[in-house]
Amino acid sequence: MSRFLNRRSIAAAVCVSASLFAGWAAAEKLGLGRPATEAEVKAWDIDIRPDGKGLPPGKGSVATGEELYGKLCASCHGDFGEGVDRWPVLAGGKDTLKSEDPVKTIGSYWPYTSTIWDYVHRSMPFGAAQSLSDDDVYAITAYLLYLNDLVDEDFVLSDKNFTTIELPNKKNFKLDDRPDSPIFKKRDPCMKDCKESVKVTGRARVLDVTPDSGATKDDAKAPAPTAAADAKKDAPKADAKVADKPTAAPKAAAIDMELAKRGEKLFRQCTACHDAGKGAKNKVGPALAKIMGSPLASVPGFKYSKVFKAKAAEGAVWDSATMDAFLKKPMSWARGTMMAFGGVRKAEDRQALIEYLKLVAPGEPGAKKAAAPKEAAVVAIDAALAERGKKVFRACKACHAVGKGAKNKVGPGLYKVLGAPIGSVAGFRYSKTFKKKAAAGEVWDAASLDAFMAKPLAWAKGTYMAFGGVRKASDRKALIEYLKSVGQE
Amino acid sequence: MSEAKEPSASRRAFLTTGVAAAALVPATARAKDDPAITGLPSWTTTPGEGVDARPYGTPSQYEKHVVRRNVEWLTASPVSSVNFTPLHELDGIITPNGLCFERHHAGIAEVDPGQYRLMINGLVDSQLVFTLEDLLRFPRQNHVYFLECAANGGMEWRGAQLNGCQFTHGMIHNVMYTGVKLSLLLKEAGVKTSAKWLLAEGADASGMTRSIPMEKALDDCLVAFKMNGEALRPEQGYPVRLVVPGWEGNMWVKWLRRLELGDKPWHHREETSKYTDLLESGVARRFTWEMDAKSVITSPSPQAPIKHGSGPTVLTGLAWSGRGTIPRVDVTLDGGKNWVRARIDGPSLSKSMHRFYYEFKWNGEPLLLQSRAHDSTGYVQPTKDELREVRGKNSIYHNNSIQTWHVSEKGVVENVEIS
16 A cells, blocks of 8 residues: 555655646657668668659569569469469450459559569568569569560560550559449438339359358368459369368378369370370370379389489379479479470369379379388488588578477477378378378478478468478478488488 | 258257257246256356466357358468458457457568567658657557458359358458557658658568558558557557558558658559459549448348247347448348338447347248448448449459348348349
8 A cells, every 4th residue: 555655645746846747739749759761761661653763773684584483483373474273363364354254464454564563572472572682573573564465575674664664454543433423322212112022133052152160170162253352263173172182081092083084184185195094105205004103203114314313213202292293394393304395284284184193093002102211211311412401401490390309399390201291290280281281192202392392382382381482492402401311310 | 951051060050959949938838947057067166267377368168169260262372361250259349359350461470569660751851760669658549440351242242152241241340449640650750741642561571551642641540559458469460550540451551660751652562453443344443442331230140040039039230431430220121121220339439330239029930131321421331233233243342232141930041132
């Protein structure tokens, strides 16, 4: 009690000095805060306006942009800006704005070039915002303009010519004029006997896309065509198929016949070079008789490229993940492959193809388990590379412990990762995407680790690993070598 | 029961127990002794946890289902996505902090308040930097405002799609903010007369930006640091967010780090490629900031079916307008043939949610429920058809049309559209 009394008496004493209680008039400044330095303003003021205000000096060509885009952007936005899964579509969509299914891209919808520059610069690539140099941003912007047929392939964008590039849809924007529309007129709506009959014209249940109430057992459901979130129509069906899989026993993964059938049709484009099924022969490409689950480059009698031989030496296996990555971009996944094929762009098409291969060209049962760990065990460790990997691994240490008995932290403990089934660290709570991969029997090999590390959020959509990725291939290689070395010392 | 078509298993369970037990027993009949009364439950005989057990309280273990939920197929990644407020479980007008829907473009930024800085630059007399401590030395104001995502209801333009007001209307929350008037901070920097626009920028990995006209910035915007009395939640912009009353949620920049004054708008991504409303003509509206008057019945609704059978029934819902208060809400039980005025209860504050009720005796027949908001400007919430007539189906944003719920004789509720 005495404490309260004390405080009150202090307050009374202070009251004597009236000036301490002077309020301040609203018009007067308080003098709070401090002046911002020039360097501080420069560091944060990165915005760009349509009139070019804010643009730094610099330039970038379509060609440079293409290279950067392929490395940094294509995994989400697609090789041609067509968008992967639900990531934004950046190119195409011309003349679709009045249609049932408008495709709003840079070329078809966006009003200003400066928006591209500003956004790429401040937020992209997803997971590594503000990591691009000014010239990189000019180059990527140039390439995006090129993808939208707005500039030629030899175009170079710079701060000098920037404001001359106008986007075609600029004229089709107007200010908010909602108050002019008829529904804004003051009305006194009818309250009694307003209509004779009422008919139900549509039901949500018909589409059935509402998530179930059980928060953990949500099925991915196929949405109906909708304007929501600029969603694409075709992707979710494939997702639904994937979601079905975990219910099947992981060992004898059931074949989705409908999907495989679609895959058979798609496989027609491959038959010029590949024979598939029992008794298939080598043609320009290897015979696909026993592929899914088999080690890479193991078809007898086929002359493989160096890149495949190298991957085989690392113990890589054809599982859904490696096949998907290869089919997506054959020439970048296996640099130097002789398969002169551009790749299968749509994820659901690749899934169908893989399902078809699982059906007609299943590998030897158990081949996966036998092959991968054994190979990994024999492979010699490049000690210097592993040492470099250990250094690179510092960036991972906040979330991952390494070594025998490594405990789970924010991420799973890492020990004998190479050759281990994905999603198999005891006691770690995996995201759905990893559970799916685990249920599909996927294994950590050099290829899958490399793909994951390169773009964690893209390779394992929905992973909790909130890490932008390891950009340099050499760094990833070193990391993998380091992980290989752990458990072999 | 044609169970195959019931929306969910848990709802079925509710119905079989609830309806059978309550509806068939008249209130006057002699009931069996209720073990909930005659038996001694453990909570009556045994002391529970002490005051040191829950230093930050959480809801009852029986309320675990009352959570924000997302719709997985909507977006490519949960890091750039949205979840929904469980409106059907709430009452009154205030949304509890842990249930306020989230929309992030690059996940939740975890800003260290010690390193928090707010910069004002551009067309001002002196470019300034404030710490959080500095902001706490300005005079504060408290206001209750709703924050609604412009895309709330965006999935319903083409037809009824999601069964639950959590999903059709849950991109909204209503919170009491404590903060400093933005105009005070701007005055501190000295706004030049040439400044017509303000750019608000976030510190998250999306670097969210929006252009705001000076009239609004100087009118009622707040730089807020508290919600419902406590610090902002990380997912709502801790430590500081912008409050732009009545205007679309995307402008309420979270993790606010910078305010720039300029003579023109910036036309950034969130005000060109997104948050512009495409009309049937192929022309798009830009700067559609204000949220039109809207209402929804939160119970009964698909996730909150009628479980008690016929008899006294409470219908309740929410109404709001970005242009003022809601003096009136009409309700219909027969799909719009006849309407009655609902009872608005609780505070009626400008640009805040309003709670309405309509109590009636349900005779067990199917119902078609709708609510219709009137705001203080005289604007009346349109039907879906009326809105599509002027907007087409491709707008995505600003769908404020009247929602219809069908109630079956079993009390099951479904999202429908009617003639």
